[in-house]
Amino acid sequence: MLDPAVTLAQAGGLAEHLQRIGVQWLPTADPDAAAALAEHFRFAGSGSPDQAADQAAPPSSASAPPSVQPAAAAPPATPVAGASGAVQPSVGGPAPAFSLEVDSADPAEPYPGPSLASDARAAELAKFSEQVAACTRCEILSKCRTKTVFGEGNVSPRVAFFGEGPGRDEDLSGRPFVGKAGQLLTKMIQACKFAREDVYIMNTVKCRPPNNRNPEPTEIENCREYFQAQLEILRPEYIVCLGLVSAQALLRTKLSVGRLRGKFHQYFDSKVLVTYHPSYLLRNPAAKKAAWDDLQLMLRDAGLM
Template structure:
């Protein structure tokens, strides 16, 4: 699955900035503040980049050499102590891990005066004091969650009875007017389609314009990408079942409101009870949060198997999000590979 895109020489991919800066080569140094660890600084920078990426920003300006030199001088003046307080060894290496020769490359002429201002503070702190651990990323996957560890209620029905029950439920959905605003502007409801005995269910958010016209789930651009994702894990679209959290298209393709999700909960829970899949792949935050009854983001819910009755649940980015943010395809592919490995598909 490709996730590249051309960009000009004056920009750099945010995803390329996730790794800590290199300490190799001229002009590249890791600065350690006396008030916090470099890990804390890197973690905070990573959180900012992740936030920008989630907001849709893909590129940031490349650094200018002149600006970098000025920035390094400022940091060096603030965070580098004089030789007497930093503990210069006979080899010329300070306790901060920068040689005196290397420091001279970035220190301004008045660095001694600036450093002496901080010298008392540095001397009060033991040089061998353990630095605090880096702040954990808010995007670290959470432990597996279980909405209901009990088996699906009722008994597993024969295929013919599942088909009959789904058809009956589909007719009820078609006449639903619980959400007055959605019922008044829809062309038709979008119930779901696929195998009545699926091993995998793909659980989306809401119908789009194309789905509203055809009455079928995932037939627009996002649906075409989803089909490719399904085929990439050695499955066919007809082998799985596709459904959405809500059955009507919200105006302007906005996210479903909480009350709209609540009104449709009976429908999608009944569908899942009839289908009893081994795996449920939640596409996007709306379906993930609705099924797992969580307020956590996809970044926190992904890369972990959760449980919904007898089904294993994973949360991945919605195909529509991947179309807007192609760099996130790498993460989505990692999630699908995790699914393939657990399901024995590779």
């Protein structure tokens, strides 16, 4: 049989445990409601209703869960996640506009090999661009494409924007993000006080999928060598993943954009920020504020605001 006093004591212990692990808000017990509940469910051997109510009364302060107040604000931290998606806080920097999930992680692993000078980077990227133009790993994509879309921009960027795949306008021009979504991306870049020429823009897959469908997993894996080589050459300080496809491909995760945004992840030496794809923002304008919050997190971390 359940003992009301024991049950309340166990609840108090649970409340204290939740406080220790960081839960800031807990409901406060209502003594009258607890007494009424104890009377309603009379326990065997509990005696009269008055005795049951006495047993159900809140225990002393030594065992009862206190009324929880918001925890004092801790020094703000800029969270950084490891290659696995776990998060490591680094002290300093202003607090973001939304809550952050912080876990522990190993230190960032450096990019392999030496960092190249700008002219060597440009030469290496040109070499890979030629390989992409001749690539036939994906039978469907290589047959239906007009042009491959390798990427463009500053070869020594602080920020690289990493999208999903080319659309119709990109397939025709051979340049990334030049359609309506690209125009919105340009505005987002300008809102960050950059020009398109200051950043590097690239996609997960280099050929347009038929009817702008999402790339298949095999198509992403066929292009992995190319986008990983791009990032190894570029070594940007920040990688902004635009949408689910690029985020899941780069971080090798199945989590949603909603679960991934609001904190930094790590890809070698680069801090990775996940936000919504401009195409999604065109369909859902209300999400633009959240995307701007994400970009502001990067700008604060970079000391640009």
